[in-house]
Amino acid sequence: MTEELVFYTNPMSRGRIARWMLEEIGQPYRTEYLTFGETMKAPKYLAVNPMGKVPAIRHGDTIVTECAAICAYLAETFPEKALAPRPEERARYYRWMFFAAGPLESAVTMKTLGFEIPKERLRMAGCGGFNDVMDTLEKAVSASTYIAGERFTAADVYVGSHIGWGIGFGGIERRQAFLDYVGRISQREAYKRANALDDEAVKTMQAA
Structure with a gap:
C-alpha cells in the first residue's frame, strides 16, 4: 500500500x-x-x-x-x-489485547489516581479488584514466551507497553514474571x- x-x-x-x-x-x-x-x-x-x-x-x-x-x-x-495472529493464536491474542485495554488500564489508572473500589461494589467494576487483575496478568505472561504463544505479535507491543509503563511509574507491581516478560520484549530492535x-x-x- x-x-x-x-x-x-x-x-x-x-x-x-x-x-x-x-x-x-x-x-x-x-x-x-x-x-x-x-x-x-x-x-x-x-x-x-x-x-x-x-x-x-x-x-x-x-x-x-x-x-x-x-x-x-x-x-x-x-x-x-x-505481527497479526495466526489462527491458533487468535483467541489469546484478542483476549489479552482487550484485557490490557480494559481491565488492566482501568485498574492501574484508578490505583495511580488513588481510587479504591469498595469491596461490596467490586461486582460493578468491569476490572474487578486490582489484585485480581495483577494475578491474572501474571498468569498470562507466565504461560508462554509471548502473550499469544511462542511468537511475538502486535499484542506483545500493546500488553508489554502497559506493563513496562506501569512498572516504571509504580502502577504495576514489580513481580518477577512481569520483569522477565518486559526484559524479553525490550530486546527487540x-x-x-x-x-x-x-x-x-x-x-x-x-x-x-
Whole structure:
C-alpha cells in the first residue's frame, strides 16, 4: 500500500506504544508532534481525533485512534511483518489485547489516581479488584514466551507497553514474571529504535 502514513503523537504519552508498532512494521511514516492542551485541542487536530488525545494515525484517508486499534490495524494492514495472529493464536491474542485495554488500564489508572473500589461494589467494576487483575496478568505472561504463544505479535507491543509503563511509574507491581516478560520484549530492535526516537523528541521539545 502506497498511501502516506502520518503519526500524531507526543513523546510523553501513550504515543510511545504506537511508535513501537510503527517501527515494527518498518514502513515509512511522517510524525506530527502535538502539545498537550494546545495543538492537541486545536480544530485542525480535533478533525482527526475529536477527543483531542494522542496517538492517532492517518493512513491515506483512513484515521485510526486508540493504541490497541492502531496496533491491530497496522498488524493486519502489513501482514508481511507477521505481527497479526495466526489462527491458533487468535483467541489469546484478542483476549489479552482487550484485557490490557480494559481491565488492566482501568485498574492501574484508578490505583495511580488513588481510587479504591469498595469491596461490596467490586461486582460493578468491569476490572474487578486490582489484585485480581495483577494475578491474572501474571498468569498470562507466565504461560508462554509471548502473550499469544511462542511468537511475538502486535499484542506483545500493546500488553508489554502497559506493563513496562506501569512498572516504571509504580502502577504495576514489580513481580518477577512481569520483569522477565518486559526484559524479553525490550530486546527487540524496533523497541530500541522507537525509544531512541521518542527520547530525542522529548529533548527537542523541552529545548524549544
